[in-house]
Amino acid sequence: MNILILGNAKDAHAAHIYNTLTQAGATVNYLDTSLFPKQLGISWQPQKQLGYLTLPTGEELNIQDIHSVYWRNFSGVYIPEFKDSYQKKLAYNDSMSTLRTFMQACPAKWVNSWEAFQFHKEKPLQLSKAKQIGTAIPATLISNNPKQVIEFCQTYKKAIFKPVYGGAHTQFITEAHLEPQRLNITLSLSPVTIQEYIPGTNIRSYVIADSVYSAEIRSSSVDFREDLDAELIPIELPESIQKQSLAIAKAFMLKWTAIDWRVKPNGEYVFLEANPSPMFVHFERQTGFPITEKLVNLLMN
Incomplete structure (x- = not known):
């Protein structure tokens, strides 16, 4: 049974699952996408629905033989520096398109899938979907409009803020954050997610x-x-x-x-x-x- 772990051994959780699966008798390999395309190979024939993954060791896996993939960390692809920035962009786009194709065409059980990751x-869509299926969510504003941000914060005794995309911890909003000049500069750089504090x-x-x-x-x-x-x-x-x-x-x-x-x-x-x-x-x-x-x-x- 071939199982892939998206990530590498430097990640403690990836290594933990790798070791446990190996002990259970599975054949396990890391799929470290940062090694693509230099050390990792991907081939795909749409007319035959046939694809192969060539690991850094040289081992070749038919994508039909991959039982499951554990999604731990996705690191994109690595493209070295080019003298011509346009050529680097082409190389990056071609590599990412090939990788995305593999991740969606591979019929293995993905835990979790590319679609779920996207x-x-x-x-904001995640919150909206939760609300649609009947789950309570906090009052939330995603905005780069200073006026609407101030009005929202004035509606609640306490409010918190965090990035729209994620990647940073939640913080309380203070009067200093809402100082007009600071707020205008901040929101001119990116929108923010603001929520009532629960x-x-x-x-x-x-x-x-x-x-x-x-x-x-x-x-x-x-x-x-x-x-x-x-x-x-x-x-x-x-x-x-x-x-x-x-x-x-x-x-x-x-x-x-x-x-x-x-x-x-x-x-x-x-x-x-x-x-x-x-x-x-x-x-x-x-x-x-x-x-x-x-x-x-x-x-x-």
Whole structure:
């Protein structure tokens, strides 16, 4: 059984899954896309629906023989410097198009898929989709309009901000952030996501196929990812929220995900985000949930 891990051995989670799959008897290889096209080969014949992946070791895999792919890290492609910037752009576009074709044409079970990864990058759409399937979300504004940003912030006692695309931790909005000159400069560079601050408890739910594992995260930080001392307490979600968790995973095209919730003092669950490639080893060690076992079963079956 051939299984690929998108990423490389430098990533602790990729290495953890690699070792566990190997111990379970699978043939496992890393798919480090940063090695393409110099050390990694891809061939594709659309008329025959035939493709091959040539690994840095020289081993050649028919894409029909790849059972599953675990999406851990996607690093794009690596194109060296060209004297001619136009030629470099052509090389980059050709390489990315070939890689995207492979990732979508390969019939393996992707955990998770290119489509899910693309959807995750559009976080405003993620929130909109969650709302459409009946999940509560925070009041949210994505904007580069200073007037609308100020009006939104004045509507709520507390508001937070974070990048539209992600990649940075959540912060509280202060009066200094809303100083007109600073705000105008900031929003002329990029839009921002602003949300009402939801007081309450952080909950993280891991969804793997049809299983849901959840824990309360006790932390004083506005973004618990900054808190190395956060306490994890296993909980059983209300049945309605378990069903919502499964519905979110399905709507977002995710076979596995970590969903972050905020539970208000009145018990209402508010959806914050669903991650298509979450870290989990620390969570598993603290809670005892069989996340690795479930992931390996998903990839091997």
